Amino acid sequence: MGFFVVGLNHKLCPVEIREKLHFREDHLQSALRWASDHLDIEEIMILSTCNRVEFYGYHRGEEFPRREILKLIQHVHQLQDEDYAPFLYRYESKDMIRHLFRVAAGLDSLVVGENEILGQLRESFKAANAAGSVHSLIYRLMEKALKVGKSVRSETKINEGAVSIPSVAVELAEKIFGKLTGEKVMVLGSGEMSTLTLKNLRDSGASIKYIVSRNAEQGKTLAGEFGADWVSFEGWENYLGNVDILIASTSAPHPIVRGEQVKKVMRERKQRPLFLIDIAVPRNIEPQVESIDDVYLYNVDDLTGVSNANLKLRRKEIRAAEDLIEKAVMDYQAWLEQLKARPVMERFEAFLDEVLTNELGRLSDVPGMSASVREELKTRIRSKLLHPPFEKIKEASQNGGVNRYLEALHSLFNLKK
Amino acid sequence: MNLPALLLSFSTLFYVLAALFHLFSFLDLREKGHAEAASMLRLGFMVSVFYFIAEANRYGTFLPVISHDQAMAFFAGSLAFVYLVLLARIQSASFGLILNPVLFFLMGFAALTRVFCKDIHVNVRPELLQTYFVWHVLSAFFAYACFGISFAAGVLYLIQHRELKNKHAGRFYHKLPSLEELERLVFQPLLWGVPLLFTALVLGLVWSKSAYGVYWTRDPKTLTTLAILLIYTSLLYFRQTTRLSSKQIALWSSVTFMLVMVTFVGVRFIHGSHNYFQ
Numbered sequence: 133m134g135f136f137v138v139g140l141n142h143k144l145c146p147v148e149i150r151e152k153l154h155f156r157e158d159h160l161q162s163a164l165r166w167a168s169d170h171l172d173i174e175e176i177m178i179l180s181t182c183n184r185v186e187f188y189g190y191h192r193g194e195e196f197p198r199r200e201i202l203k204l205i206q207h208v209h210q211l212q213d214e215d216y217a218p219f220l221y222r223y224e225s226k227d228m229i230r231h232l233f234r235v236a237a238g239l240d241s242l243v244v245g246e247n248e249i250l251g252q253l254r255e256s257f258k259a260a261n262a263a264g265s266v267h268s269l270i271y272r273l274m275e276k277a278l279k280v281g282k283s284v285r286s287e288t289k290i291n292e293g294a295v296s297i298p299s300v301a302v303e304l305a306e307k308i309f310g311k312l313t314g315e316k317v318m319v320l321g322s323g324e325m326s327t328l329t330l331k332n333l334r335d336s337g338a339s340i341k342y343i344v345s346r347n348a349e350q351g352k353t354l355a356g357e358f359g360a361d362w363v364s365f366e367g368w369e370n371y372l373g374n375v376d377i378l379i380a381s382t383s384a385p386h387p388i389v390r391g392e393q394v395k396k397v398m399r400e401r402k403q404r405p406l407f408l409i410d411i412a413v414p415r416n417i418e419p420q421v422e423s424i425d426d427v428y429l430y431n432v433d434d435l436t437g438v439s440n441a442n443l444k445l446r447r448k449e450i451r452a453a454e455d456l457i458e459k460a461v462m463d464y465q466a467w468l469e470q471l472k473a474r475p476v477m478e479r480f481e482a483f484l485d486e487v488l489t490n491e492l493g494r495l496s497d498v499p500g501m502s503a504s505v506r507e508e509l510k511t512r513i514r515s516k517l518l519h520p521p522f523e524k525i526k527e528a529s530q531n532g533g534v535n536r537y538l539e540a541l542h543s544l545f546n547l548k549k
Numbered sequence: 550m551n552l553p554a555l556l557l558s559f560s561t562l563f564y565v566l567a568a569l570f571h572l573f574s575f576l577d578l579r580e581k582g583h584a585e586a587a588s589m590l591r592l593g594f595m596v597s598v599f600y601f602i603a604e605a606n607r608y609g610t611f612l613p614v615i616s617h618d619q620a621m622a623f624f625a626g627s628l629a630f631v632y633l634v635l636l637a638r639i640q641s642a643s644f645g646l647i648l649n650p651v652l653f654f655l656m657g658f659a660a661l662t663r664v665f666c667k668d669i670h671v672n673v674r675p676e677l678l679q680t681y682f683v684w685h686v687l688s689a690f691f692a693y694a695c696f697g698i699s700f701a702a703g704v705l706y707l708i709q710h711r712e713l714k715n716k717h718a719g720r721f722y723h724k725l726p727s728l729e730e731l732e733r734l735v736f737q738p739l740l741w742g743v744p745l746l747f748t749a750l751v752l753g754l755v756w757s758k759s760a761y762g763v764y765w766t767r768d769p770k771t772l773t774t775l776a777i778l779l780i781y782t783s784l785l786y787f788r789q790t791t792r793l794s795s796k797q798i799a800l801w802s803s804v805t806f807m808l809v810m811v812t813f814v815g816v817r818f819i820h821g822s823h824n825y826f827q
Binding site for chain 1: 709713714716717718719722723726727728729730791793794795796797
């Protein structure tokens with residue numbers, strides 16, 4: 133059997149089912165320990181994110197360990213398999229390796245090339261390692277998968293360009309102001325999206341200065357979180373001249389930021405650029421504002437447009453990423469084959485050593501055949517005899533067919549099992 | 550083909566290759582195109598230095614900027630020097646994309662002039678060997694090189710500005726630096742270029758007095774240089790007093806440099822005291 137994966141993901145399985153199967157971080161290790169103790173599987177690791185639940189493992193048995201995995205799900209979630217079984221996919225051996233490498237590279241993600249999955253994979257691996265449910269085979273494979281995930285991102289542009297609304301806002305701010313170094317930010321309204329955008333801007337180096345909110349309590353809490361000042365809705369205009377980035381995200385049914393206000397502020401700002409992000413629906417900023425020089429206005433549709441353009445660029449890189457993954461799969465497969473061949477090769481070496489020691493030992497009485505000469509002769513014959521089969525097996529490990537050579541060695545030389 | 554002509558042709562060829570590599574890199578047709586272009590640009594510049602040495606040796610003058618081809622090549626050389634040496638920090642694929650065609654244009658023009666005027670012998674008049682003249686030429690050419698850098702940054706600023714205003718996240722949006730950085734690169738070279746051109750103008754007047762006995766002649770080159778100096782000085786003033794937006798500064802800097810190029814090439818074909826190729 134060998135390596136296997138069973139799982140379900142965002143492509144086929146609805147979120148209602150995925151969330152039922154989700155393994156919470158605090159339950160993960162106990163589930164893995166239970167699996168190690170009760171299931172007929174040698175090694176197992178669980179990757180559980182909001183988009184996928186996958187069970188990676190190694191099994192020595194002949195059959196695919198699907199029933200074992202279902203047992204684990206039933207034990208942890210008390211779910212009947214008919215609820216989710218139609219959405220399960222499974223891969224084994226080379227296909228499992230390919231799937232894992234694609235997941236690590238972000239090619240199987242909802243947002244192609246996203247970086248988060250690599251961290252999630254690393255955390256899952258750590259948890260499995262801590263629970264003692266993975267050993268040398270999965271350990272080595274996961275190390276390789278993390279390395280492949282990293283190199284795909286560094287050697288291609290699969291993760292370039294922001295794709296989420298908050299990260300697009302940061303990317304645009306950096307295209308206007310350069311690397312963010314304390315650019316002042318004001319937010320009108322305190323919705324979820326504006327808070328996320330604030331977090332992204334702060335993490336990129338911007339300084340959150342003013343939180344404008346009708347709800348004083350909510351506004352002050354948010355201001356406290358970002359080290360900003362709370363400003364009432366009546367007075368926000370007075371602070372507009374001090375900020376470089378304005379996020380508008382209120383539920384007002386009409387525009388709050390008007391062209392005349394911005395024109396006036398731009399004169400005070402001495403033409404320093406102003407970036408306006410309107411993530412409210414209906415819009416909070418008058419569209420004619422964007423005709424003002426040095427003012428850059430982006431609403432939700434504009435941000436989505438940038439995100440789509442970036443996604444399109446990422447998709448162009450998929451071919452290059454797939455090629456890198458295919459090469460990594462071939463290399464890993466070859467390494468596994470060589471690993472499989474090692475015991476037979478060791479037996480063949482031992483067989484040769486025995487024959488050479490015996491036969492050359494008989495020449496000990498011949499003049500000039502001292503022990504050192506015999507040893508040197510043995511080494512030279514040994515290396516000449518071993519080199520061709522070793523090379524053939526190495527070659528076959530990359531193209532398949534190692535077993536054929538190993539069986540031939542066994543039967544031709546009657547090697548001990 | 551004599552040695553200077555051969556060196557001029559090779560230098561032009563390297564600049565052409567640099568422009569092509571930049572283009573391929575920009576179009577993602579060549580992964581390391583930018584690095585290859587930078588190498589070609591360095592090679593082109595080095596070969597052009599040998600060309601100046603050969604020409605200086607041939608005419609017995611420290612600064613070989615007497616004939617059309619020499620002046621064009623020296624302009625290109627100054628621009629390449631400022632870009633490669635003084636502004637090594639800002640070298641990028643996008644900058645090279647704009648600068649290399651300018652270099653190629655200047656060198657190509659120089660090479661063509663050389664081909665068509667190869668039999669004309671240049672007589673170096675003794676007044677062209679005076680120290681004032683050397684400094685006048687050096688400061689003028691380096692001022693033009695600074696304006697060339699400002700022009701390239703200005704063009705890139707206008708492109709990136711258009712991308713951001715149109716909400717178009719295309720190739721330029723991704724590959725060009727930020728507006729703030731570009732704006733700095735439009736303005737900073739003007740801060741160096743304006744005093745240099747002013748120095749060149751003053752030294753030119755002083756040299757004119759010592760060479761011809763008059764400070765001022767109604768030479769087309771002198772008049773256009775004065776106009777260019779006035780425009781760039783106004784740009785600096787309007788930038789400092791924030792009366793012009795960054796976009797307007799970028800636009801004016803780019804347009805003025807085109808005027809520099811036109812007058813640089815055109816004035817040499819008009820008879821005047823700056824036409825030494827007689």
